[in-house]
Amino acid sequence: MKSNIKSLAAKLALGVAMIVTPAAIAQAEEVQLYHSWSNESELAALNVFVSALEAKGHTVVEMSVPHEAAGSSPLAALVAAGTPPNIFLTGQSGFYRDLRDQGIGQEVGSHFKATGAWENFPPKVQEAIQVDGEIVKIPSGIHIDGMLYYNMKVAEAAGVDPTSWTSTADMFADMAKVKDAGYNFLGLGGNSFQAGYLFHALLAAVAGEDIYTRFYAGTPDVTVLDEQGFKDAVALFREIADQNDKGWVNRAWNETTNDVIAGKTLMQIHGDWM
8 A cells, every 4th residue: 555645735625714703803892712722832823813903902702612622513503503703713614604694604705805815825725715606714724634744853863764755655664763763753642633633634645535525524425434545544544553652642732743843753744733
Protein backbone atom coordinates (compact mmCIF):
# COMPACT_ATOMS: atom_id res chain seq x y z
CA MET A 1 0.00 0.00 0.00
CA LYS A 2 1.30 3.46 -0.88
CA SER A 3 -0.16 6.79 0.06
CA ASN A 4 1.18 10.18 -0.93
CA ILE A 5 2.34 12.15 2.12
CA LYS A 6 1.83 15.45 0.35
CA SER A 7 -1.81 14.70 -0.45
CA LEU A 8 -2.94 14.58 3.18
CA ALA A 9 -3.85 18.25 3.28
CA ALA A 10 -5.19 18.60 -0.21
CA LYS A 11 -8.27 16.42 0.12
CA LEU A 12 -9.80 17.69 3.37
CA ALA A 13 -12.83 19.90 3.96
CA LEU A 14 -12.24 23.52 4.89
CA GLY A 15 -13.05 24.96 8.29
CA VAL A 16 -14.90 28.25 8.19
CA ALA A 17 -16.28 30.90 10.48
CA MET A 18 -19.32 33.10 9.89
CA ILE A 19 -20.57 36.43 11.24
CA VAL A 20 -24.33 36.05 11.52
CA THR A 21 -25.83 39.43 12.22
CA PRO A 22 -24.68 42.52 10.31
CA ALA A 23 -25.89 44.82 13.07
CA ALA A 24 -23.40 43.29 15.46
CA ILE A 25 -20.51 44.71 13.45
CA ALA A 26 -22.10 47.76 11.86
CA GLN A 27 -22.78 49.52 15.17
CA ALA A 28 -21.40 49.19 18.68
CA GLU A 29 -23.30 46.59 20.67
CA GLU A 30 -22.97 43.23 22.38
CA VAL A 31 -21.42 40.57 20.14
CA GLN A 32 -21.84 36.92 21.06
CA LEU A 33 -18.83 34.79 20.16
CA TYR A 34 -19.10 30.98 20.21
CA HIS A 35 -15.90 28.91 20.17
CA SER A 36 -14.35 25.68 21.44
CA TRP A 37 -10.79 26.86 21.98
CA SER A 38 -9.20 26.45 25.39
CA ASN A 39 -5.42 26.30 25.43
CA GLU A 40 -3.13 29.30 25.85
CA SER A 41 -2.03 29.69 22.22
CA GLU A 42 -5.57 29.35 20.86
CA LEU A 43 -6.93 31.96 23.25
CA ALA A 44 -4.03 34.32 22.51
CA ALA A 45 -4.93 34.16 18.80
CA LEU A 46 -8.64 34.60 19.51
CA ASN A 47 -7.95 37.63 21.71
CA VAL A 48 -6.39 39.45 18.76
CA PHE A 49 -9.85 39.53 17.16
CA VAL A 50 -11.64 40.21 20.45
CA SER A 51 -9.38 43.21 21.09
CA ALA A 52 -10.02 44.56 17.59
CA LEU A 53 -13.79 44.34 18.11
CA GLU A 54 -13.58 45.95 21.55
CA ALA A 55 -11.48 48.77 20.10
CA LYS A 56 -14.46 49.57 17.84
CA GLY A 57 -16.73 49.88 20.87
CA HIS A 58 -18.27 46.41 20.86
CA THR A 59 -18.74 44.30 23.98
CA VAL A 60 -17.75 40.69 23.30
CA VAL A 61 -19.54 37.96 25.23
CA GLU A 62 -17.81 34.59 24.83
CA MET A 63 -19.59 31.24 24.88
CA SER A 64 -16.87 28.63 25.22
CA VAL A 65 -17.65 24.92 24.99
CA PRO A 66 -14.65 22.56 25.11
CA HIS A 67 -14.15 20.69 21.84
CA GLU A 68 -13.94 17.36 23.64
CA ALA A 69 -17.07 17.94 25.71
CA ALA A 70 -19.82 18.52 23.20
CA GLY A 71 -18.60 19.11 19.66
CA SER A 72 -21.16 21.12 17.69
CA SER A 73 -24.20 20.09 19.76
CA PRO A 74 -24.63 23.39 21.69
CA LEU A 75 -24.28 25.41 18.48
CA ALA A 76 -26.86 23.19 16.76
CA ALA A 77 -29.29 23.79 19.64
CA LEU A 78 -28.80 27.58 19.47
CA VAL A 79 -29.34 27.65 15.70
CA ALA A 80 -32.41 25.41 15.91
CA ALA A 81 -33.89 27.70 18.58
CA GLY A 82 -33.39 30.75 16.36
CA THR A 83 -30.89 32.31 18.78
CA PRO A 84 -27.51 31.72 17.14
CA PRO A 85 -24.36 33.54 18.30
CA ASN A 86 -23.16 36.44 16.16
CA ILE A 87 -19.83 34.76 15.40
CA PHE A 88 -19.14 31.03 15.34
CA LEU A 89 -16.84 28.50 13.73
CA THR A 90 -18.13 25.56 11.69
CA GLY A 91 -17.92 24.28 8.14
CA GLN A 92 -21.15 22.26 8.15
CA SER A 93 -23.49 23.55 5.45
CA GLY A 94 -26.62 22.55 7.37
CA PHE A 95 -26.10 25.33 9.90
CA TYR A 96 -26.03 27.95 7.16
CA ARG A 97 -29.13 26.57 5.47
CA ASP A 98 -31.00 26.66 8.79
CA LEU A 99 -30.01 30.29 9.33
CA ARG A 100 -31.03 31.19 5.78
CA ASP A 101 -34.39 29.47 6.16
CA GLN A 102 -35.02 31.36 9.41
CA GLY A 103 -34.21 34.65 7.68
CA ILE A 104 -31.27 35.44 9.99
CA GLY A 105 -28.32 34.45 7.83
CA GLN A 106 -25.91 36.89 6.23
CA GLU A 107 -24.14 36.67 2.91
CA VAL A 108 -20.55 37.93 2.82
CA GLY A 109 -19.85 37.73 -0.91
CA SER A 110 -20.60 41.41 -1.59
CA HIS A 111 -18.10 42.40 1.10
CA PHE A 112 -15.39 40.09 -0.24
CA LYS A 113 -15.86 41.37 -3.78
CA ALA A 114 -15.95 45.03 -2.73
CA THR A 115 -12.69 44.69 -0.78
CA GLY A 116 -10.90 42.66 -3.48
CA ALA A 117 -10.58 39.59 -1.26
CA TRP A 118 -12.65 37.28 -3.47
CA GLU A 119 -10.29 37.25 -6.45
CA ASN A 120 -7.39 36.36 -4.15
CA PHE A 121 -9.04 33.25 -2.69
CA PRO A 122 -7.91 29.97 -4.32
CA PRO A 123 -10.67 28.28 -6.35
CA LYS A 124 -11.09 25.51 -3.76
CA VAL A 125 -11.66 28.12 -1.03
CA GLN A 126 -14.17 29.99 -3.21
CA GLU A 127 -16.04 26.72 -3.69
CA ALA A 128 -15.95 25.72 -0.02
CA ILE A 129 -17.30 29.00 1.38
CA GLN A 130 -20.48 28.83 -0.71
CA VAL A 131 -23.70 27.10 0.27
CA ASP A 132 -26.19 26.56 -2.56
CA GLY A 133 -24.35 29.13 -4.66
CA GLU A 134 -24.34 31.88 -2.01
CA ILE A 135 -21.13 33.06 -0.32
CA VAL A 136 -21.87 32.79 3.40
CA LYS A 137 -18.63 31.62 5.04
CA ILE A 138 -15.39 33.34 6.02
CA PRO A 139 -12.31 31.13 5.44
CA SER A 140 -10.51 30.04 8.61
CA GLY A 141 -8.11 27.19 9.31
CA ILE A 142 -8.12 26.13 5.69
CA HIS A 143 -5.39 23.50 6.07
CA ILE A 144 -7.28 21.74 8.87
CA ASP A 145 -5.76 18.46 10.03
CA GLY A 146 -3.73 17.03 7.18
CA MET A 147 -0.42 18.85 7.55
CA LEU A 148 2.79 16.95 8.36
CA TYR A 149 5.19 19.01 10.49
CA TYR A 150 8.72 17.78 11.22
CA ASN A 151 11.79 19.02 13.09
CA MET A 152 14.76 19.05 10.70
CA LYS A 153 17.29 19.16 13.56
CA VAL A 154 15.90 15.86 14.83
CA ALA A 155 15.89 14.47 11.29
CA GLU A 156 19.54 15.42 10.77
CA ALA A 157 20.55 13.96 14.13
CA ALA A 158 18.79 10.70 13.26
CA GLY A 159 20.21 10.61 9.73
CA VAL A 160 16.88 10.78 7.86
CA ASP A 161 15.44 13.19 5.30
CA PRO A 162 11.63 13.69 5.50
CA THR A 163 11.72 15.84 2.36
CA SER A 164 12.71 12.78 0.32
CA TRP A 165 9.69 10.70 1.32
CA THR A 166 7.11 10.14 -1.39
CA SER A 167 4.98 7.54 0.42
CA THR A 168 4.14 6.30 3.88
CA ALA A 169 6.24 3.23 3.08
CA ASP A 170 9.25 5.55 2.71
CA MET A 171 8.33 7.22 5.98
CA PHE A 172 8.07 4.03 8.03
CA ALA A 173 11.29 2.69 6.50
CA ASP A 174 13.11 5.43 8.47
CA MET A 175 11.27 4.83 11.76
CA ALA A 176 13.88 2.51 13.29
CA LYS A 177 16.67 5.04 12.63
CA VAL A 178 14.74 7.76 14.45
CA LYS A 179 13.86 5.61 17.45
CA ASP A 180 17.38 4.14 17.67
CA ALA A 181 18.70 7.71 17.84
CA GLY A 182 16.56 8.29 20.95
CA TYR A 183 13.66 10.27 19.48
CA ASN A 184 9.92 9.63 19.18
CA PHE A 185 8.97 9.05 15.55
CA LEU A 186 5.45 10.43 14.95
CA GLY A 187 3.68 12.18 17.82
CA LEU A 188 0.01 11.62 18.64
CA GLY A 189 -1.75 12.80 21.79
CA GLY A 190 -4.56 11.35 23.85
CA ASN A 191 -7.43 13.69 22.91
CA SER A 192 -10.08 11.79 20.97
CA PHE A 193 -10.28 14.62 18.43
CA GLN A 194 -6.59 14.11 17.60
CA ALA A 195 -7.33 10.53 16.61
CA GLY A 196 -10.39 11.75 14.69
CA TYR A 197 -8.46 14.41 12.78
CA LEU A 198 -5.77 11.90 11.91
CA PHE A 199 -8.32 9.42 10.57
CA HIS A 200 -10.03 12.16 8.52
CA ALA A 201 -6.70 12.97 6.91
CA LEU A 202 -5.78 9.35 6.24
CA LEU A 203 -9.19 8.47 4.81
CA ALA A 204 -9.03 11.42 2.40
CA ALA A 205 -5.44 10.73 1.31
CA VAL A 206 -5.52 6.93 1.18
CA ALA A 207 -9.11 6.04 0.27
CA GLY A 208 -9.89 9.09 -1.87
CA GLU A 209 -12.68 11.62 -2.21
CA ASP A 210 -15.49 9.20 -3.09
CA ILE A 211 -15.03 6.94 -0.05
CA TYR A 212 -14.38 9.93 2.22
CA THR A 213 -17.63 11.59 1.11
CA ARG A 214 -19.69 8.41 1.39
CA PHE A 215 -18.34 7.66 4.87
CA TYR A 216 -18.92 11.19 6.24
CA ALA A 217 -22.25 11.80 4.49
CA GLY A 218 -25.29 12.90 6.50
CA THR A 219 -26.40 9.28 6.18
CA PRO A 220 -23.16 7.25 6.01
CA ASP A 221 -22.90 4.63 3.27
CA VAL A 222 -21.98 1.52 5.25
CA THR A 223 -20.83 -0.27 2.10
CA VAL A 224 -17.59 1.76 2.23
CA LEU A 225 -16.50 -0.47 5.11
CA ASP A 226 -15.92 -3.22 2.55
CA GLU A 227 -13.92 -1.01 0.18
CA GLN A 228 -10.19 -1.77 -0.01
CA GLY A 229 -9.35 1.94 0.25
CA PHE A 230 -11.19 2.17 3.57
CA LYS A 231 -9.40 -0.94 4.88
CA ASP A 232 -6.04 0.51 3.81
CA ALA A 233 -6.77 3.77 5.67
CA VAL A 234 -7.68 1.84 8.83
CA ALA A 235 -4.51 -0.26 8.53
CA LEU A 236 -2.35 2.87 8.23
CA PHE A 237 -4.15 4.46 11.19
CA ARG A 238 -3.34 1.38 13.29
CA GLU A 239 0.29 1.44 12.15
CA ILE A 240 0.63 5.05 13.29
CA ALA A 241 -1.14 4.34 16.60
CA ASP A 242 1.03 1.27 17.27
CA GLN A 243 4.30 3.22 16.98
CA ASN A 244 3.24 5.77 19.61
CA ASP A 245 5.47 6.47 22.60
CA LYS A 246 4.37 5.48 26.11
CA GLY A 247 3.42 9.03 27.14
CA TRP A 248 0.74 9.56 24.52
CA VAL A 249 -2.36 8.49 26.52
CA ASN A 250 -2.96 11.67 28.55
CA ARG A 251 -1.08 14.12 26.32
CA ALA A 252 -2.88 17.16 24.89
CA TRP A 253 -2.36 18.15 21.25
CA ASN A 254 -0.33 21.26 22.12
CA GLU A 255 2.00 19.19 24.32
CA THR A 256 2.51 16.84 21.39
CA THR A 257 3.32 19.83 19.22
CA ASN A 258 5.76 21.12 21.83
CA ASP A 259 7.58 17.76 21.79
CA VAL A 260 8.25 18.34 18.08
CA ILE A 261 9.37 21.93 18.69
CA ALA A 262 11.56 20.91 21.65
CA GLY A 263 13.30 18.19 19.65
CA LYS A 264 11.90 15.15 21.44
CA THR A 265 9.73 13.96 18.53
CA LEU A 266 10.48 14.02 14.80
CA MET A 267 7.04 14.94 13.49
CA GLN A 268 3.30 15.35 13.96
CA ILE A 269 0.31 15.25 11.61
CA HIS A 270 -1.99 18.09 12.61
CA GLY A 271 -3.48 21.40 11.47
CA ASP A 272 -2.14 24.85 10.66
CA TRP A 273 -3.30 26.22 14.04
CA MET A 274 -0.12 24.80 15.60
